[in-house]
Amino acid sequence: MEMTPTPHNGAETGEIAKTVLMPGDPLRAKYIAETYLENPVQVTSVRNMLGFTGTYKGKEITVMGGGMGMPSMGIYSYELYHFYDVDQIIRIGSAGSLQDKVELMDVVIAMGACTDSNYAYQYGLPGTFAPIADYELLARAAEAAGKQGTKAVVGNVLSSDIFYNADGGVNDKWRNMGVLAVEMETAALYMNAAAAGKKALCMLTISDLVFGEEKLSAEERQLGFGKMIEIALEL
Incomplete structure (x- = not known):
């Protein structure tokens, strides 16, 4: 049996690019690879967390699912940084807006993650760590969105462990602190990147409004996610 660096990833050493785009959904990773990459090759399918490596405008890129929640993102991003020598991970996901100014299909670029x-706790720090994006990636993403004509809002997001929260007022509290949107993975990615001395960025397409009834249809999700994907690929 072939030996791989980790039991969670079937890719051999050298089969994953220095840049990894990471949607949560492995089937979206498959869609991105087949739609945007040249000569994509599936490099892992362990636990159906699909990963593909190909080229975009002559540069090698891997697209791999990251799953839902910080434990899943924590495992996959840690292994990519430490076992596959990945330099930068760009998360491309969805989020619920917490602010009226952040509308459906807007792209949120996460400068920081509450x-x-x-x-x-694992780092034993004598205080509260503030997980933040790599500034160079963030600035380039904002510039790319501007050139594309896509509305991009830069700021703080919330990475929550809880999807169905028993505290019905929790979102109001984060909203009052100016947090733009809520999702479930960014803080773990940013912490792993900081601890490894690597780069990370999270971009999120708004798929629903926490304080409203509107949600994207399947067709609108595809269009909105496409804009975000193209920004990420340009990085």
């Missing part, structure tokens, strides 16, 4: 998770 969290209700205890993920940072």
Whole structure:
């Protein structure tokens, strides 16, 4: 049996690019690879967390699912940084808007990530760590969105461990602090990148409004996600 660096990833050493685009959904990773990459090759399918490596405008890129929640993102991003020598991971996901100014199909570029998770306890820090994006990637993403004509909002997001929260007022509290949107993975990615001395960025397409009834249809999700994907590929 072939040996791989980790039991969670079937890729051999050298089969994953230095840049990894990471949607949560492995089937979206498959769609991105087949739609945007040249000569994509599936490099892993362990636990159906699909990963593909190909080229975009002559540069090698891997697209791989990251799953849902910080434990899943924590495992996959840690292994990519440490076992596959990946330099930068760009998360491309969806989020629920917490602010009226952040509308359906807007792209949120996460400058920082608040969290209700205890993920940072492992570092034994004498205070609260603030997980932030790599500035170079963030600035380039904002510039690419502007050239594309896509509305991009830069700011703080919330990475929550809880999707169905028993505290019905929790979103109001984060909204009052100016947090733009809520999702479930960014803080773990940013912490792993910081601890590894690597780069990370998260971009999110708004798929629903936490304080409204509107949600994207399947067709609108495809269009909105396409804009975000193209920004990520340009990085």
